Amino acid sequence: MNQILILFAHPAMQKSRINRILIAPMQEHTAVTFHDLYAAYPEFDIDVQHEQRLLTEHDIIIMHHPMFWYSTPAILKEWQDLVLQHGWAYGSSASALRGKRFLNVLTTGGGEQAYSKAGLVGNTVRELLVPIERTAILCGMHYLPPFVVHGTLNMSDVDATRHAEDYQRMILAMRDDEIEWSKIADCHRINENLDDVLTRNGGSQNA
Amino acid sequence: MHDGFFYQAFIYLSAAVIAVPIAKRLGLGSVLGYLIAGIAIGPYGLGFIGEEGEDVMHFAEFGVVMMLFLIGLELQPSLLWRMRGPILGMGGLQVAVTTGIIMAIAMIAGLTWNISLAIGMILALSSTAIVLQTLNEKGLMKTDTGNTSFAVLLFQDIAVIPMLAALPLLALSATNAVVTSGDDHSTWISGLAVWQQTLVVFGAVAGIVVGGRYITRPVFRFIASTRLREVFTAASLLLIIGIALLMSSVGLSPALGTFLAGVVLAGSEYRHELESDIEPFKGLLLGLFFIAVGVSIDFNLVGDQPGMILSLVALLNVVKLIVLLILGKVFRMGFDSNLLTAFALAQGGEFAFVLFSFAIQEGVIPAQTAAPLIAVVALSMAATPLLMIIAERLILPHIGTPERDEEREPDEIHGENPVIIAGYGRFGTIVGRLLTANGIGTTVLDLDADNVDMLRKLDMKVFYGDASRHDLLHSAGADEAKLIILAIDDTEKTLEIVHTVRKHFGHLKIMTRAGNRLESYKLLDAEVPHVYRETFDTSIRLATDAMELLGSHPYQAHRAAMIFRRRDEADLLELASMRHDPGAYITTARERIQDMERTLTNERENPGEQRDVGWDSESLRADFGESATD
Known part of the structure; x- marks a missing residue:
């Protein structure tokens, strides 16, 4: 069973209806650690040792956050700067993170077509996530395509709940190795067609 | 008696008050001012003070005792340890080499080896009082010059103990021992055997160390808890006078005893209090001491053999100067600071007066040999401030390297x-x-x-x-x-x-x-x-935690607290400026409280209206909502 760490970052939860729905089921699964960074470090005084211990204890690392200015909320940058130390996370002698799997789970206000060459943004989500991808690779992790929820600005609760179910199915499948790891690498985003990559139609039931 | 006392006090104080500011204004420094004042009121000046000047000098030597106590207070044992190099090296060599050279000169002049050795030892010492006071006044205490001078002086002060012990031994081989001519000089232990005397001396020293460590603290604490400042001052003086009496009664230098007490108390919590209590007394007494040195210069003797005395002064200065210059070179001092140190330490010291009278009393040095030497020491002391001025103003500007001192890193020892x-x-x-x-x-x-x-x-x-x-x-x-x-x-x-x-x-x-x-x-x-x-920040923290306990997201609680703090501090400044106008104050205070409440309430009820709009999507939805559908 893979241990999964969700590093969640949203500075204003009271303003994020969609993310409240997405994370609601995440606190209650075995082998899944939900870690709200803004709650743990409201004053940004990140406990580096604790964070590093968490990382070593998990096999799959997920950064779950809204897209802010084509990047992450501030605390995730602070987290990277402090936690991913040279000699521990990367460098010739570092091996703490080697072989772990890494992905982003993110929400965007705009629709998917905005994130294309012809769209409003002009770049794909994968392109915008390149700094994080490079970071993960430098740390020796396998970078997986992101799980993206587009169009949250106008999303209905029904659609949001559907995304939350997908999110949960993906997490449980990853935990139980019921996902075709080789197949996901080709996805643009993991939830493009989730059923295709889940081997047993995923576990929509709580474990 | 009272008239006499007040008269004398009036003369001394007037001399000091007139001469010192003038000397200071002329750039001569206070020490020279005091010395000139002493010469002026002394038997060879205006004659206000006659033979009683001697007594005043004995009294004023107490200023030196206090100064050493204060120096001891500054010297934490750790500081002493860090300075061990210069103290033992430079200080030890200075005393040894100077003693040797002066001894050689004295023997060439026809004195016996034991008298020559005694004179050598006594004249090797410099004047702690004059040097430190002068350096302090020139702001040189924290420079290389100050540190080295201090180290050398400290070694000399310590060297006085073995000297006091060694002088009677030199008398053993001298034929002209005058056995305790003046009864007032003898101490109660004079009658004891040498080993008993030694025992008593060590006992006294041990008593100071142990007493300083274990007894003074509770006593001072008890006195301090009364919060009567003058009683604390009285206790400080009592401590020093007590030690001085104890030391004299066993035949040791009071200055060393108090120095030792100072070092013992250097780590004490009462150090700064003691320092500031004793400081004014030390200053006045030291001034008095300098005046007394001026008064005591025997110009009759100088007048009788001016050539001999003056060349002896010059010889003493030159010998000490050269020894110090060479040692400074050996210990790799910068040229400028080496030169200044050498000039600063080139005189005889106040311990010379003590040691000479002790040596006469012990029959080591005949009185007629010592008398001109005492005058030489006094004159060399008086010459020091002048020599310093010459070194600083005439010599250094020509051959010195002024930029060197600026490059040197500030010394952190003090x-x-x-x-x-x-x-x-x-x-x-x-x-x-x-x-x-x-x-x-x-x-x-x-x-x-x-x-x-x-x-x-x-x-x-x-x-x-x-x-x-x-x-x-x-x-x-x-x-x-x-x-x-x-x-x-x-x-x-x-x-x-x-x-x-x-x-x-x-x-x-x-x-x-x-x-x-x-x-x-x-x-x-x-x-x-x-x-x-x-209590401000603590209250805010408690309120923040309270919000968390009641279910707020910690980061929201934190943001709310930070906003509250910033606004409240701004309000404090604003209200402070208008609090003398009661009407405006009350009105503004009410407004501010309402403002604050409104801000926080708005935030709660209409998320995003006031605070952290950057994270809000309402306006985004209005602007881009149409195009944001999947």
């Missing part, structure tokens, strides 16, 4: 801490601990003797003392410090200290603790820029 904390109760303790934990040195003053005692037991460097006294602040290093933190819980007292600091230590930044809003206003009125309400 460096005090950058932060002074006044008040070390529940507030100051936290401030001090955080600063200390981050390598920022703090000097802590507290007025509660029991608290000081308790903190001392926890190995914290805390000193007993009233921070509103500028002399105490001075002792605590306010001249070198950058910041003073007033963490006491008495606003009136805080204002008093603010006033004192502004007046005497204008460069010090001030940070203050304030009890409540009203006290903050008082401090802000006094234009103290950094005012901290003692």
